[in-house]
Amino acid sequence: MEKITGTNLLQEFKLSDAVVGGDITLRATVHKYKPMGGFAFVTLRTGRYVLQAVYSPEICPDSMDDIKEGVFTEITAEVREEPRASYGIELTIKSIKLIYAPKENYPLHVSKRRLGCSLDINLDNRSVALRNPYERAAFKFQEGVAVAFADFMLKNGFTEIRTPKIVAQGAEGGANIFSLDYFQKHAFLNQSPQFYKQAAVAFFDRVFEIAPVYRAEKHATSRHLNEYIGLDFEMGFIDSFYDVMAMETAALRHMMTYLKENYANEITILGADIPEITEIPVIKFEEALKLSRGDKAKNKFDLDPSDEVFLCDYAKENFDTEFIFVTHFPSSKPPFYAKDDPEDPRCALKFDLLFRGLEITTGGQRIHDYDEQIAKLTRQGLNPDDFTHYLESHKYGLPPHGGLGIGLERLVMKLCNMQNVRQASMFPRDINRLLP
């Protein structure tokens, strides 16, 4: 009987495989093909890199008749030093074998540095658009952001959890929720893992989750997605919500270092601007609004996009950082699980983190006491009986705790200075887009 040992695996090309003076064999997509009369420039696309190669019939006996943009090939080549080429190398093709030729030519300028089409055309033809090195690099980079976040969390005693997205009840309340029929029961797609993260604090002390989050918001803006990835964490035994902000600051610092060390290739392709994080200023909501709006600050309960831009500019000018924490939002507003400030119950121990003019995080200290949570639910016009399962955690005990959620696509968008959050979502979902 046949056996699989898994000891001789098919290898994906790594940059370290290309040793100057040596030969390599790799399987790659032809990214660009430019016959020059007598020889040809062939650009090869591997899963991560774009490599420059030269074909000449004196060196390679194989025919180039079927070689064109988009075909899949196996190539053997000598690696030569070439300071003007990417990664300082150029391949001299010694053999080229066609593996497969697609039916049709690309409908987009995949091999250009940037696609040069509208975002709608890009998204309508997403499976082709992402073959463009800039477009795909956003998602290799996105991988890095999430991997670095997980790496930090695991090193700091957090357990990675996986919680259901089909739920009987949304964590954030309100009408912005997708509903579905679940075996004749009314169910929803979760707006955040909040309830489950809190429950998990009681048995893991610290947890994180990287998973999709659903918001049925009818916005059609450059900063909203209806399905996005949340980088969430929750930690128990805190002294105050400053512990949560400190953990986020350290996490972001680790992530930026990790990206610079492991995703330099994508940082270059994307022109990403990775900030140094030394310290992040903290401003209270009331003061932030006064700074941003002066006398017009009255009766506001949240920041507008223009406030977020203003406050980041303010942080940049005064503290030489592109981040700023805004804290102590009005306690009368959702979420109902935000702990009120014992020193000033008009405020909740809630914070936002703004970066380059955009809110990328919401977090805070949560209510851990059962009676306190019942009272706040009631104060906000909610019925505690609707939250029986959630409140079990409080009844049988939660330590003082807090946490946050970071929007992955927003963070990528801002690190790469993109104009629209859809550019940071591989197959975005918005009010008008359910395909591809």
Added chain:
Amino acid sequence: MEKITGTNLLQEFKLSDAVVGGDITLRATVHKYKPMGGFAFVTLRTGRYVLQAVYSPEICPDSMDDIKEGVFTEITAEVREEPRASYGIELTIKSIKLIYAPKENYPLHVSKRRLGCSLDINLDNRSVALRNPYERAAFKFQEGVAVAFADFMLKNGFTEIRTPKIVAQGAEGGANIFSLDYFQKHAFLNQSPQFYKQAAVAFFDRVFEIAPVYRAEKHATSRHLNEYIGLDFEMGFIDSFYDVMAMETAALRHMMTYLKENYANEITILGADIPEITEIPVIKFEEALKLSRGDKAKNKFDLDPSDEVFLCDYAKENFDTEFIFVTHFPSSKPPFYAKDDPEDPRCALKFDLLFRGLEITTGGQRIHDYDEQIAKLTRQGLNPDDFTHYLESHKYGLPPHGGLGIGLERLVMKLCNMQNVRQASMFPRDINRLLP
């Protein structure tokens, strides 16, 4: 203005913090409290460990009046060697401070080695049940399985992708799909990331995803969940589907080693049985059925649970392994994207991996040629016009490729010799369960 530096983080207890002869301060939940007259045994639960401690009023001046099971404390203690205790240490409490005492006592026997209640009671009271060390260990272990999978994938040139779960069309077809209203459009919860993984092969060569998968199956069995976590990968430029099986074999071997190195604590608590993987036998579907059923094998198109048990026993007896690959399933059956065997078009290049009597993986080589895919869709009674977006990838080119999906909960269930897959899901979703 206040600043957050993130340089002085609240630390979670690590086993390496407990140095014999030294003092430690930790925040922990009281797992068990047993006054003995003159002194007391206190068992402490941290996020990962359960530690034995001793209180005596001669050494610790603090009152124990409010200390009981379930309260949250801060303790300073001396670490003493104690070979009979877990991890070989016992803490002598020097100070104990109550952080918070919950409203009610646990309704379950959290501090027993096993809860000793029915699975339904366990799941109904999940946020308490998971405070039991055995119950929670399943999910620390689950973390390890997923982290090890990702680690292997990243080291082997795979890119981690995140694809939408709200889709216009299910990847597996059929009626077993949840539907929802998406801004007046008819949408579904994806049955697998199949379409997106295949699209991504064209731009990343190799991809993986760890994400929820939805099946609206009306089963109520010990092996089905309606929302579960898929460990999925897809790889391009393959020679055959044996490359996919080899990659899985190597991945599983890496994962088992990783678990033994990093999750020994949970392996012990769970009594998990981590297999050695040297080689995995491969049997064709037709032969497998004949072995399992003899003459009754006719007109079968898939394996039954009893076949899976038989084949694993067969592998154990004949090849001393608890794994077996079954290949070459009938091509007339779904999925429509499975490539038919050119040497025998009655068979598809599809495989299952069975482990300890259960299918834990389905995979195979996919159709990469546009015309071939159109023909198979048509042959299976499907309309290619319904798959326009999916087929864009084929039209503009995919290399020969294949991949698979592993059910995370099923793998954990079998590694831990659990009887029901719900035990391996933190908050399971089944036909009767939408809460908690």
